[in-house]
Amino acid sequence: MALEVTQFLLNAQSVDGATRNHAEESLKQIQEQNLPAFLLSLSSELANNNKPIESRRLAGLILKNALDAKELHRKNDLAQRWLSLDLATKTQIKTSLLQTLSSPVSDARSTASQVIAKVAGIELPHKQWPELIGSLLSNIHQVETHVKQATLETLGYICEEVPPQVVDQDQVNRILTAVVQGMNATETSSDVRLAATRALYNALGFAQANFTNDMERDYIMRVVCEATQSSDVKIRQAAFECLVAISSTYYEKLAQYMQDIFNITSKAVREDEEPVALQAIEFWSSICDEEIDILDDYRSEYTGDSDVPCFYFIKQALPALVPMLLETLLKQEEDQDQDEGGWNIAMAGGTCLGLVARTVGDDIVPLVMPFIEENISKPDWRRREAATYAFGSILEGPSPGKLAPIVNVALNFMLAALARDPNNHVKDTTAWTLGRIFEFLHGAVVETSVITQENCQQILTVLLQSMKDVPNVAEKACGALYFLAQGYEDEGSVSPLTPFFQDIFQMLLYVTHREDATESNLRTAAYEALNEVVRCSNDETAPIVMQLIPVIMLELHQTVEAQKLTSDEREKQNDLQGLLCGCLQVIIQKMGSIEGSKYAFMQYADQIMDLLLKVFASRNATVHEEAMLAIGALAYTAGPNFAKYMPQFYQYLEMGLQNFEEYQICAITVGVVGDLCRALEDKILPYCDGIMTQLLKNLSSNQLHRSVKPPIFSCFGDIALAIGENFEKYLVYAMPMLQSAAELSAHAVSQDDEMLEYTNQLRNGILEAYSGILQGFKSSPKTQLLVPYAPHVLQFIDTMYGGREMDDAVMKSALGVLGDLADTLGSHVGPLIRDSSSSKDLIEECMVYDDPLVRESAEWAKHAINRAVSG
């Protein structure tokens, strides 16, 4: 009962708005009235070679969107919806799709490939459509190359869509055989070979077993390496992409192929077309990533060793690899620093050089220094830039001891180049290199900074001067200033920046006002630098920071007042508002933390709050986040005085808590509720009904991103601490919620690190809630209300402790809760705690922790329990 949808599909792409809207509306109606029939029509439209390609393509797209979506909960809904369709419909749709793979129209084939993969993504994990792989593989022996090509493409997409464990090894073997055969040099059609190579890229994740088998691995590697020599550039590129993927997935299997791969890649880097050369470089960057990870694992004593040993490929290849990368640096494009999306061999080569430096450390320095010395003063700008870029690239990795003597010599040269080199590109790279010097050879991380009281003034003069240069150079100068300031963040009252604060602020504000400040992220860089300088201010410079407040407020005021903007202007406005709110947040936090300036700061609080409330009128998510963060900071500084802002602010707080879509806003707002609790204490009581209702709603929603849930539990604790026994009326709602979450998280089996981390966050949130509630009720006549919950809380801790997967934070929180139970409930729970399976061991274990704070709380908890037991 297929419906005729061709005309709607064509009209939906009409240039005429009315026609288009009408068609879209009709399609939607059909979909709502009879989904199976609609999907059926779409699939037969796609399969029908007599239909125009435009309608077929759109039919495929709508079909695909009916199967898959980006948001997880919607994706699940769609999958459920598909699974619940009647079998006959699904079979018919799938038959049409498979049929389309033989269509002479390549667009139709390719669209069908992707839709098939989406259906497979839903059905295979449910053990449905078992014949799919088999029937696709039978296509492989077709004579017609276009069918072969489409089939391989489909196999590739399926591998991308479906988790490896869903396909059994036998089928994997057959897929790989088909794919690798398609890649073979004997395959005459380059379309087929390309499709096969791309399919292998996706299928690599399935090849775990095959890569452990020497013969099979050798064969796959040989075919991939041969494909890198194909006469078709697309095949070469796809083959190198496979090598890159193999380098990270099967790093530990590569040893015997490295010599060959080095030869292949270095030839490609030197001679091949750019897209291929870029992948060849990427291979080495990817190897660096692997080795950096492994070596990091070695260094961190407690996480133990990595399962994969380091083969030190980079170290071994170093003498040949470094010259190859240095050559690439000379292949710059004229305006690459102004081109924000650009990516070329020189950029990729320098990036790789930086990774190599991080992998091998000191060893790289002698290999790069001659190149720098030879080229840094050449008349050809390319040579000067390449030398500078090489220098900047190796500043992370080698030890400060190795680099400092070189940098001490180079610093003046760099400053002179930034001030006077005639070439923008050279100046850009020079400013960036200075930033890297400050990042890695200055500040608390190094023993002796390369910056001294003496050269600091000269550095600042040059940096500030460069902020007037073209946007990309000015942006790098701001970045360099950022790192320079960061180095003084922990310093006491003497910072060599102190005398220059006024000049620095003046110049940075000038930069933010430049006409061209939106180019090269210049404005953002200037505000980030400004924030960093504020962060490193102290008693002495606080008055200068204070002068910034009216300036920033005025600017924010102007953005709030601005009317009638074009959408482009609106976007810039949003960016600016976000930056200004961020800047205010940093200032508020800093001024609030310096005893002497807090009082002076507070005179601005009313105006700042007024402005921030106006900012909420903006409908931009980022701006909301920034304003919310600033308000959190303000609450801390204002303390109980913040109460007077609550009547106007509350609606925005509620709005934030309701924002499931932009869950970051929701998360930040939950945090701000905690800030308010600590600032207002019991003055938050009038707002608690609303807040608690919303928080409980959030917890029961499966639309809200899970990362927001642990902070919501912690927030319960914050509220209870603030309002004490008034929390009573929320107990009946909050406690069952905590109990069921505790139940879940205590028994959670964590398959991977990410899940384990989340489980521990959740546990921590729950424990913080319990602590807050218990301590909130302490010394209240109503404590006995909590007694019935104690057995469950103890059981929660017992189960977690027995499972042995608690991280230190959870351990600490659990320790606290044990003490809190005893401290608040006393003799009501004393025997219960004493008899619990974990309490004694947990406390004993904490008594010998390295962290004295943990030992201290253990001591406290033990006392509290002893008293509870004896009393």
Place this chain on the structure above:
Amino acid sequence: MSAPPLHPPQRTPENARRKAYKGQADVNSGRRRRENQLIQLRKSRREDTLSKRRRDDASTPSTEPEPELSDPPSPSDPSPPACTTDADSNNLLGIINGLESENISLQLEATVSIRKILSADGNSLAEEVIRVGVVARLVELLFSNKNPQLQLEAAWALTNITAGTSEHTEVVTNAGAVPKLVKLLESPHSNVREQAMWALGNIAADSQRCRELVIDHGGLVQLLSQFNEHAKVSNIRMATWTLSNLCFGKLPSKSQTKAVLQILQQLLNSIDEKILSDTCWAISYLCSHSTDEIQMVIESRICPQLVKLLMHSSPKVVTPVMLAIANVSSADDSQVQCLIDIGLLQCLPKLLVRNYQKYIKKQACMTVSNICAGTVAQIQAIIDAKMVPLLIQLSQHGETDIKKESTWAIANATSGGSPEQNLSLVGDGCIPTLCNGLKFCDPDLLYACLNGLESVLKVGEMEKTKDGAGMNTYAVLIEECGGLDKLENLQDFDNDAIYEKTIKLLESYWLEEGGESEAPKEPSPDDS
């Protein structure tokens, strides 16, 4: 709406690399950083609020062990100060005036205030107190022999300052506090002596220089005299703790070490957990310096009691005991033998199977592996104690550290074991452990495993000739559990010794196979 052709997925990490290029300013990362700062702040404020509540109860003892002030005169207010810190800093000027005054009761009041400020809120206030220069005055007040309460309070305040950073401690030592505190150890008032010990303990904990300073001023001698039958338990506890801090560094002379060991030997019989724990820490520190000191520890006959304490119920005691024993086990064979002779091997398996903390288990494993590195007889002792199956189990299922240590033990046992011992080790399943050991990256451990495998293979070679089957069954076993692959991978390992050893093994036992597997083969040339 126009339907774009569906695009294949983005394949390259180009975007990520491009973003990292020259680390461009990025609004989002700036915001995340600001958010994280706020989250950190939030976390610490939450903890502050909670810990304030937790202490907000007069009946709750403060978390630091306050000296008992039963001796007259008794302090007016033993509970932690309730006043806010703001008020304190405003009062600071008044306090300094009181401190400087000649009036004893004003001095006392001021000293009490200082002490409270210091115990109330950690370092920020300590900075302020130190900055206003009261330390020198507090040191002077230690001399008020006529007023023990004032001495106590002054010592207490100094104790709190020395609990801070090294700079804080340095201010105190520079003000000449050490000789005066040592002098106070002669005070007739036990609470004053106790407080002085506490301060000295804090100072000794700071650095080797500080420890030497205390010892040079006769602190050790005075401290040892505190251990007498008239001393109160709380005094002994404090003295033991302070003594353990002094033992952290090497003591200047053998006679001092001897004197300390004499006291420690007596203390090991205490039933007080705290005293026991600190005693054992002191012993473990002494054992960490040199084999000479280990020899003195052995001669002082404290080892038997030490081994008994391994079965103590509290990890606070077991942890330092285990550490001490692990340290002794790293000494020479005869010293290790002493441990075996007193029955160490009967205790260790219990530590390994029970649910002890990882740290204790790790030290226990390390001790076993040290013993396995000893003589053939010592290896036999390990086998007789039925520890091998246990070690093999741990090497497969333990936590990573434990895996490593137990692998060490097996590698040591096989490398140094006799052919008969190796037969028994293989029977217990040591081959998979050794093969798995090849995936560790610590070159020393790798080398040890290679040595172990070599040893096992030699025995396999001997067995081959015996039963005439013509197969080195151990080589087959190694191959079956993936050891051969691992050996082949090791050829690329960047370490000459490991490379050579690997090649030697491969060439001696595998390479010629395949083609001429029937032909009898000579064991590798350097076999004897």
